[in-house]
Amino acid sequence: MTSAQERKIKQTGCDARFDNLTRQLYATDASIYQIEPIGVAFPKSAQQASLVIRAAADAGLSVTPRGAGTSLVGNAIGEGLIIECSRYNRQITELDLEKRSVRVGAGVVLDQLNDFLKPRGFCFGPDVATSSRATLGGMIANNSSGARCPIYGTTADHVISLEIVMADDRIEKIGPTHDSLHAERTRIGNLIRAASAEMTECWPPGLIKRWPGYGI
Numbered sequence: 001m002t003s004a005q006e007r008k009i010k011q012t013g014c015d016a017r018f019d020n021l022t023r024q025l026y027a028t029d030a031s032i033y034q035i036e037p038i039g040v041a042f043p044k045s046a047q048q049a050s051l052v053i054r055a056a057a058d059a060g061l062s063v064t065p066r067g068a069g070t071s072l073v074g075n076a077i078g079e080g081l082i083i084e085c086s087r088y089n090r091q092i093t094e095l096d097l098e099k100r101s102v103r104v105g106a107g108v109v110l111d112q113l114n115d116f117l118k119p120r121g122f123c124f125g126p127d128v129a130t131s132s133r134a135t136l137g138g139m140i141a142n143n144s145s146g147a148r149c150p151i152y153g154t155t156a157d158h159v160i161s162l163e164i165v166m167a168d169d170r171i172e173k174i175g176p177t178h179d180s181l182h183a184e185r186t187r188i189g190n191l192i193r194a195a196s197a198e199m200t201e202c203w204p205p206g207l208i209k210r211w212p213g214y215g216i
């Protein structure tokens, strides 16, 4: 890490740490792997995440988003800049009991969401075993679920829309009510159509989930 790279990240105004202790703390997740990152950024909003992702790209650093780091396959660690979404981004808003919908920040922990929903007579269906730690951001990325998967499905079955930060720093809203990312959707659609026969073969009828969670 050069001082110029560190300066670029810090200039975004995002809380970011490059000290040895922080780098060691974020060098592991629940996997068997260990990779020491160059630093860790703690964005407070999508806008700040976008700025820090742009600054990392300009500084030639890779980025790895991270929630609670309970993932088992090493996908929450990386050698570049960790974008840590669980320190902030813990707001639960826009509860709509009629539509059975709620808006959560990427850092909201599953137990936190269920504590909020319980007095209203609801819970979030997918019951990942790490519910006291796992964030909704990590659950969405991993398409997590638990023992009640046959009844409630996986996290993807319960996501209505997402606000996402793209690798090129664009902030986009995606979901059935958002008309966004045409080029990307076309590209993914073409990929899926081209591989549909193989996917059908790998995804027998009745199979609900296959790690790592992608429906392919």
Ligand SMILES: Cc1cc2nc3c(=O)[nH]c(=O)nc-3n(C[C@H](O)[C@H](O)[C@H](O)COP(=O)(O)OP(=O)(O)OC[C@H]3O[C@@H](n4cnc5c(N)ncnc54)[C@H](O)[C@@H]3O)c2cc1C
Binding pocket: 029, 030, 064, 065, 066, 067, 068, 069, 070, 071, 072, 075, 076, 085, 106, 107, 127, 128, 129, 130, 133, 134, 135, 136, 137, 138, 139, 140, 141, 142, 143, 144, 145, 146, 147
């Ligand atoms: C003991 C144990 C039991 C487990 N049981 C289950 C289980 O029952 N079911 C299950 O599905 N999994 C299980 N897991 C795996 C893991 O706990 C879940 O997948 C969990 O949902 C991951 O959430 P996290 O916040 O820890 O994500 P992390 O581990 O931090 O990240 C997981 C992935 O999500 C990405 N990510 C995180 N936040 C964001 C974000 N804001 N934006 C974009 N990408 C993001 C990361 O880059 C990474 O690829 C278990 C793990 C352990 C250690």
